[in-house]
Amino acid sequence: MFKFERKDVLGLDIGSSQVKLIQLRKSHTGYAVTAAAVSEIRPGTADDTNAGAAATDAIRQCLSSSGAETNFVVCGVSGPEVAVRSFSFPPMPAGELAAAVDLEARQVCPFSIDESAVDYQLVPEDEQCMRGVLVAATKKLLNRKTNMVKDASLKCVLMDVEGLALLNCLEAFSPEQNNSGHARLAALNVGNTRTTLAIKGDNGLPFIRDISYAGNHILKYIADHHNMDIEEVRNILCCCAPDAQADPAMEQTLSDSLHRLVIDVNETLRYYAAQERSTSVDTVLVCGGFALVKNFVELLNEQLTAEAVLWNPLENVTCKTKYVSQEIIARNGPAMALAAGLAVRSI
Numbered sequence: 254m255f256k257f258e259r260k261d262v263l264g265l266d267i268g269s270s271q272v273k274l275i276q277l278r279k280s281h282t283g284y285a286v287t288a289a290a291v292s293e294i295r296p297g298t299a300d301d302t303n304a305g306a307a308a309t310d311a312i313r314q315c316l317s318s319s320g321a322e323t324n325f326v327v328c329g330v331s332g333p334e335v336a337v338r339s340f341s342f343p344p345m346p347a348g349e350l351a352a353a354v355d356l357e358a359r360q361v362c363p364f365s366i367d368e369s370a371v372d373y374q375l376v377p378e379d380e381q382c383m384r385g386v387l388v389a390a391t392k393k394l395l396n397r398k399t400n401m402v403k404d405a406s407l408k409c410v411l412m413d414v415e416g417l418a419l420l421n422c423l424e425a426f427s428p429e430q431n432n433s434g435h436a437r438l439a440a441l442n443v444g445n446t447r448t449t450l451a452i453k454g455d456n457g458l459p460f461i462r463d464i465s466y467a468g469n470h471i472l473k474y475i476a477d478h479h480n481m482d483i484e485e486v487r488n489i490l491c492c493c494a495p496d497a498q499a500d501p502a503m504e505q506t507l508s509d510s511l512h513r514l515v516i517d518v519n520e521t522l523r524y525y526a527a528q529e530r531s532t533s534v535d536t537v538l539v540c541g542g543f544a545l546v547k548n549f550v551e552l553l554n555e556q557l558t559a560e561a562v563l564w565n566p567l568e569n570v571t572c573k574t575k576y577v578s579q580e581i582i583a584r585n586g587p588a589m590a591l592a593a594g595l596a597v598r599s600i
Contacts (some may be wrong), residue, residue, distance in 0.1 A: 262410060263288065264418075264596025265315075265326040266589070267308055267401060269446045269469075270294055271542060273585075273592040274315040276323070277570075284425065284570050284597070289577045290319035291585055305401050312405035320576030324407045327595040328398050329415035331449055334391040336362040337414055337461040340373075342383040350375075354387050362389045370395060370412075376457040386458050388414050410600045415442070415591055416461030419451040422594030423538070426566035439534045440564070441518065442541040442591055443549075445469045448514065450521055455532055460525050464517045468543035474510035475503065490546045508552045515556040522559060538564035540590035566590050 266273040276288035292314040295307045338361045342353055354373045359366045368391055375385040395412055402409045419440040427438065439452045448464040469483075472490070476483045479502075489503065518537070526533040537559050539550045544563055554561035565586035572579050582589075 260325075260600045261287070261323065262596065262598065262600055263319075263321055263323060263326040263407075264592040264594065264598075265312065265328050265402065265407070266592035266595065267312065267328060267398065268294070268444055268542065271588075272308065272311040272315050273589050274312075274319050274321065274326075275589055275592045275596050276319070276321055277593065277596045278573070279597075285573045286567065286570055286577065286582060287574050288319040288321035289572075289574070289582065289589070290315040291588070292318070305397065305404075309401050309404040312401065312407065316405065316407065318576065320574045325410045325600065326402055326407050327411045327413055327598045328402060328409050329413045329418050329591060329595055330390050330394055330398060331415035331463050332394075332447060333463075334364060334394040335414055335463070336364075336389045337386060337416060337459060338362070338389075339384070339386050339458045344380065344383060350383070354385075358387055358389050364389075364391055368392055384456065384458065388417070390414070411598055413595055413598060414461070416449050416451040416463070417459055418591055418594030418598070419449060419540075420453050420459055420594070421597050422566050422590050423451070423453070425597045426570070426593065437532065437535045439522070439537045439559070440590070441537050441539045441561070443467055443514075443539065443543040444541045445543065448517075448541075450518060450537075452525055452534060454525075454528075460528075462521050464514065464521075466514045466517060468541075468546075471507070471510045471514070471543070475506045478506045478509075479503070491543075504548055504552070507546075507548065508555075511553055511556060515553070519558050522557075534559050537561045540564045540566070540587045542588040544587045545585075563587055564590065566593055 261276060261278055264275050272292045274290050277284045278287045292311040294311045340357045358371050369389045371389045373385055373387040378384040399409045419442055423440050439450060442449045445468040448467045450462045452460040454460050472483050472486050476486045522534050525531055539561050544550060550561055550563045567582050567586035572582055
């Protein structure tokens with residue numbers, strides 16, 4: 254899951270309501286977009302087969318409209334069937350490390366390791382300690398994602414963890430480079446069904462937390478408060494023109510609906526800052542599809558303990574494809590942060 258030699262791939266973010274696809278090409282001047290597309294997933298039922306078919310159709314639409322010239326994709330997984338944990342072992346022979354990681358995974362992961370895939374990466378440390386991070390994901394989740402991709406005539410060559418992909422995006426397109434080595438930035442990806450907070454620790458280890466409260470929960474809160482349909486609220490908040498005037502009552506309810514998300518994020522930031530050798534996060538870079546909701550980031554900034562700003566990692570990236578304009582990338586860039594993080598991986 255961690256180190257491969259360079260070859261361009263498609264970053265494919267399969268969400269609950271949208272599929273985002275992007276291909277990036279790196280040169281000595283930086284990255285350029287060579288293919289990109291966003292497709293809506295048609296509303297379906299809770300049935301896994303129907304939901305998978307709808308997602309596969311959206312993947313096909315992305316592929317046909319993006320101008321992509323490869324069928325190799327990198328996907329991501331997150332949620333309760335995924336675990337990212339750091340470990341610290343005394344020095345041991347390389348042949349014993351895999352068994353030690355497997356034992357550690359069995360102790361710290363909240364699901365059966367026998368039915369999961371496990372990988373790990375060491376982080377350079379002193380001779381007295383072997384530190385690293387392990388990732389685990391259930392085979393059921395991995396198979397579900399790879400089957401969607403396979404049905405769309407694509408090949409999943411790498412399965413990443415979405416939180417790690419956000420950190421890769423942050424490293425590649427960070428708006429602020431901190432030469433002190435301390436982690437001052439965090440990425441907060443707010444989707445419809447899940448929010449992911451990712452921080453690169455001072456010790457080189459990632460700090461990832463998936464939060465269950467996300468866009469759909471916010472929409473439901475507002476819909477219940479105003480006695481409206483969720484889709485009606487979604488259309489008002491997510492489809493309004495950038496220069497449209499906000500409804501004060503709706504904006505107040507939106508602010509109130511962020512209470513639980515703010516608690517979860519603030520508690521996570523405090524927990525991270527309290528860890529040994531950690532530095533407090535100064536700025537939270539907000540991305541994901543729900544980050545595009547008018548005034549969402551501004552209202553979040555008023556309640557978080559760290560500064561929250563809208564993050565478009567593709568803001569200064571040029572487009573080298575006739576299939577997508579610079580304006581589209583500028584408008585959808587925050588929603589494509591995860592896909593971009595997947596696309597900077599290589600095989």
